[in-house]
Amino acid sequence: MTTFLQIITNGLMLGGLFAIVAIGLTLIFGIVKVVNFAHGEFLMVGMFLTWMITTRMGLHPFASVILVVPAMFVLGALTQRLLIQPLMGAEDDHVQIFATVGLSTALMNLALLTYGADIANTPTFGLRAPIELGPVRILTGQLYIFLAAIALVIALQLFLKNSQTGRAIRAVAQHRVAAELMGVNVPRIYILSFGLGAACVGLAAVLIAPLYPTSSNIGTYFVLTAFVVVVLGGLGSIPGAFFGAMVIGIVDSAAGYYIGSGLREAVVFGLFLVILILRPSGLFGKRMTLSHLS
Amino acid sequence: MLTLKNIDAGYGPTTILQDVSLDVKAGEIVTIVGANGAGKTTTLRTIVGQILPRRGKITFQGEDITRLHAHDVVDRGIILVPEGRQLFPDMTVRENLQMGTYRKSARSDQESRLEEVLTLFPRVRERLDQNAASLSGGEQQMVAIARGMMAKPTLLMFDEPSLGLAPIIVSQVFDVVRQIAATGTTVLIVEQNVFTTLKVADRGYVLENGSIVLADTAPALLKNDHIRRAYLGI
Ligand SMILES: Nc1ncnc2c1ncn2[C@@H]1O[C@H](COP(=O)(O)OP(=O)(O)OP(=O)(O)O)[C@@H](O)[C@H]1O
Ligand SMILES: [Mg+2]
Numbered sequence: 001m002t003t004f005l006q007i008i009t010n011g012l013m014l015g016g017l018f019a020i021v022a023i024g025l026t027l028i029f030g031i032v033k034v035v036n037f038a039h040g041e042f043l044m045v046g047m048f049l050t051w052m053i054t055t056r057m058g059l060h061p062f063a064s065v066i067l068v069v070p071a072m073f074v075l076g077a078l079t080q081r082l083l084i085q086p087l088m089g090a091e092d093d094h095v096q097i098f099a100t101v102g103l104s105t106a107l108m109n110l111a112l113l114t115y116g117a118d119i120a121n122t123p124t125f126g127l128r129a130p131i132e133l134g135p136v137r138i139l140t141g142q143l144y145i146f147l148a149a150i151a152l153v154i155a156l157q158l159f160l161k162n163s164q165t166g167r168a169i170r171a172v173a174q175h176r177v178a179a180e181l182m183g184v185n186v187p188r189i190y191i192l193s194f195g196l197g198a199a200c201v202g203l204a205a206v207l208i209a210p211l212y213p214t215s216s217n218i219g220t221y222f223v224l225t226a227f228v229v230v231v232l233g234g235l236g237s238i239p240g241a242f243f244g245a246m247v248i249g250i251v252d253s254a255a256g257y258y259i260g261s262g263l264r265e266a267v268v269f270g271l272f273l274v275i276l277i278l279r280p281s282g283l284f285g286k287r288m289t290l291s292h293l294s
Numbered sequence: 295m296l297t298l299k300n301i302d303a304g305y306g307p308t309t310i311l312q313d314v315s316l317d318v319k320a321g322e323i324v325t326i327v328g329a330n331g332a333g334k335t336t337t338l339r340t341i342v343g344q345i346l347p348r349r350g351k352i353t354f355q356g357e358d359i360t361r362l363h364a365h366d367v368v369d370r371g372i373i374l375v376p377e378g379r380q381l382f383p384d385m386t387v388r389e390n391l392q393m394g395t396y397r398k399s400a401r402s403d404q405e406s407r408l409e410e411v412l413t414l415f416p417r418v419r420e421r422l423d424q425n426a427a428s429l430s431g432g433e434q435q436m437v438a439i440a441r442g443m444m445a446k447p448t449l450l451m452f453d454e455p456s457l458g459l460a461p462i463i464v465s466q467v468f469d470v471v472r473q474i475a476a477t478g479t480t481v482l483i484v485e486q487n488v489f490t491t492l493k494v495a496d497r498g499y500v501l502e503n504g505s506i507v508l509a510d511t512a513p514a515l516l517k518n519d520h521i522r523r524a525y526l527g528i
Contacts, residue, residue, distance in 0.1 A: 164396065171382050171393050178380035181342065182445065183368035183397035 002135045007253050009136040015249025016146030020207065022226040022233075022241045023152055024200030028076075030236025031173045031193040034084055037100040039226065040219025041107035042198050046072050046205025047214040048111060051120040054209070060125050061210045062144075069202040076198025079103065080191045088190075104219075111216035122209040141211045148207055152200060153242045169193055173236070228272045234282030244283060248272075295320045295480055296341070296372070296449055301350035303340045309348070310336045311504045318449065323471070323481040325491045325512070327525060328501035334484040335377050337501065338451050341482075342374045343367035354449070369397050371448030375455060379438040383427035387418060387437050390426050394444025404444070411440045414470055432463045439470060450474060452483040456490075468494050488525040492516050500525075 025039045036042075046068050053064035083103060087095045127141030160166040171179040172189045180186050212218065229248055233240025248268060255267035275283060296318040304310040310333045318324045328334050339345045341352060343364035352360045359367055381390050391411070395404045412419040415436045421429055426437060435455060442450055452471065456464040468490055475481045485491040492498055492512045500508035500521065508520065515521050 167385075167389060167392060168396060170385065171396075174382045174384055175380055177344070178376065178382065179393070180344065180364040181368060181374050181376060181380070182393045182441075183365045185363075185365045 003257075006136045007257050008250060009133075009138060011250030011253035012246060013138055013142040013146055013249070014252055015246035016142070016149040017208065017245075018222075018225050018229050018248055019149040019242045019245035020145055020152065020204040021201065021222050022229040022245055023149070023156070023238055024197035024204070025223075025226050026230045026233065026236055026238060026241040027156070027200060028194055028197035029230065030238075031169055032080065032084065032190050034096050034194075035100065036079075036194075036197070037097065038079070038104040038107060039197075039201060040221075040223030041104045041111075042072060042075065042201045042219070043205050043208070043222055044111060044214070044216065044219040045075065045107060046202040047122070047209040047212075047218060048115065048120065049202075050206050050209040051122040051214050054122050061122050061127070061206060065203065065206045068206050069199050072202025072205070073195040073199040077191045077195035079198070080194035084194070085187060085190065108216050108219070115216065117216070120214040122214065124210045127210040139211065141207070145204075145207045145211075148203065149242065149245075152203065153238055156200075156238055165192070225268070228268065232272065232275060232283045234284055237282070237284070240282060240284050247283065295355055296482070297351075297353045298337075298341070299351045299353075301337075301340060301347045301352065303336060303345050303347040303350075305336075305345070309504070311340065311347075314350070314501075314504070314506055316499050316506060316509070318480060318482050320480055321475075321478060322497065323475045323483065323495045325483045325485060325495040325498040326501055327485060327488045327491065327498060327521075329524075330486075332501045333504040334501055335453055336504075338374055338376075338453050338482070338484060341367075341451065342372055368445070369399075371399070371446070372451065373442045373445045373447035373449070374451045375438050375442040375453065377453035377457070379431075379434045381426040381429075381434055381437055381441070383425070385426055386423050387426055387429070388422045390437055390441050391418075391444050394441040395446075397445055400444065400446040407444055407446065411443050414443075414473065415440050432459050435459060435463075435467065439467070443474065447479055449480045449482060452481070452485075454484055454486060456485065456487050464490065488521070489516075 021043060025036060028034060028036050049068045049071060050061055050064045053059060053067055054061045083099050084096055087099055127139070127144070129140050130137045131140050131143065160170055168179065168184045169189055169192070171182065172184060172186055176186055225248065229241055229244045232247065233242070233244030251271055252264050252268050256264045259267060298314055298316050301311055301314040302309055314337060326334050326337060336345065340347050343359070343362050343366065347360060351358060354370055354372060357370070359370060382393060391408060395401055417433055418436050418440050421433060426434065429437065439455060455467050459467065464487065471481060471483060472494055483491060483495065492515055495512040497511050498515045499506050508515070508518070510518065
């Protein structure tokens with residue numbers, strides 16, 4: 001019984017990790033309708049920034065949030081303004097895919113040039129220490145990630161639901177042309193949304209950096225699961241991504257224990273394909289899009 | 295108040311509007327009538343900045359607005375109630391109406407304007423917390439008009455507001471148009487329902503194949519032989 005509880009708890013913690021990486025991706029997709037293939041590299045950039053700030057300034061990694069999140073917002077906003085927006089008039093949507101794939105490769109190579117193939121270890125400040133919650137043990141840092149993921153989902157929902165700008169973002173996601181007729185500056189909303197999505201992954205980077213060694217290809221490691229989570233949750237749905245991440249986290253954790261850790265990924269992606277075939281609109285269908293994004 | 299001078303406009307390589315000139319004076323109800331595909335929607339979208347004209351000039355309250363983006367045109371007080379309603383489907387009716395107040399000069403006294411609008415459309419009040427997508431076509435049209443009114447327009451433009459509505463609802467819609475105009479809002483309306491529209495309007499333009507072929511006062515157009523044959527079936 002304790003083992004089972006531990007597996008579920010590990011799954012939930014893993015889910016929190018997947019969720020916090022995926023939220024920014026689904027946000028950008030739901031509003032700008034662009035799949036950001038550079039999302040993993042955004043995470044990598046955020047983790048390097050966290051590592052730099054933490055080591056150079058001797059701060060707690062979490063303190064770097066006040067620099068990393070705004071920096072990532074700017075990176076996202078610039079990506080939209082300088083890369084995606086000029087391509088939005090293009091006849092062929094695929095051009096945008098190539099653009100974000102290109103950006104992904106460019107960022108990865110930039111990191112290789114700057115930091116080499118070395119691994120950057122962010123000081124842990126006790127975040128890798130286990131804590132006991134009743135019969136189960138988890139890493140302190142994992143618990144923070146899980147709680148932050150929940151807080152981020154709630155904060156984004158409140159923002160999108162209750163603020164004038166949040167409403168305008170949803171309006172653009174639902175009917176771009178009509179939003180324009182209400183006086184919404186649509187290109188500006190896209191820039192803001194891309195920035196927000198990147199800021200979310202910046203937050204993820206700050207929380208993840210003390211737990212995982214940072215390298216130029218760390219983004220690839222996380223982003224594949226993030227794509228799975230986003231599709232399972234229903235493209236563009238923030239709560240969907242959260243619950244999708246929990247499902248994948250638990251499956252991953254259970255498969256690792258009962259089937260063997262070598263086969264975890266095979267099980268996760270196998271399940272993903274089965275769900276995709278049975279329910280192409282995601283696990284929760286359209287009704288789960290509480291954010292009313294699309 | 296609004297003037298179009300020698301406007302050519304279209305989509306991609308095709309030109310739809312050719313040499314369109316028209317004007318709307320403050321306080322008037324002006325209509326543009328024409329057959330399907332004549333270019334009525336294109337005209338309204340050009341005015342509101344969704345289509346950039348190739349030639350000609352559009353002025354509003356003395357200002358050249360020809361090359362302004364749609365959101366800037368809307369900021370000036372020109373509001374379009376578009377063809378096909380274009381509501382935000384996954385927002386509640388209340389949120390749709392709140393979107394109407396997005397432009398800066400519409401943000402004050404929202405509450406009292408909401409009250410006025412809901413008095414005109416009691417059915418919309420009953421549906422406030424429902425998703426827009428779940429409304430009937432007629433209800434959606436009322437919300438689209440109400441949303442336009444929430445924007446506190448100086449010039450309110452309607453693109454076929456009566457399309458697909460039952461006759462009783464159509465007469466309600468025209469009553470509302472009359473009431474909106476009575477409060478001092480200038481109205482430009484495009485309609486298939488030529489007879490009823492000309493009854494409400496002060497003046498009208500007839501658009502055929504992207505060109506204005508006739509312009510006169512509404513009563514004169516109602517008596518015009520060409521109009522009677524081509525649009526009124528008399
Ligand atoms: N987005 C578009 N791209 C290309 N051509 C278009 C587009 N929209 C309209 N057209 C063409 O422009 C012409 C005028 O269309 P418009 O929608 O302005 O007509 P309308 O007078 O509003 O007609 P209706 O009464 O059917 O609404 C039509 O021939 C139409 O096929
Ligand atoms: Mg039309």
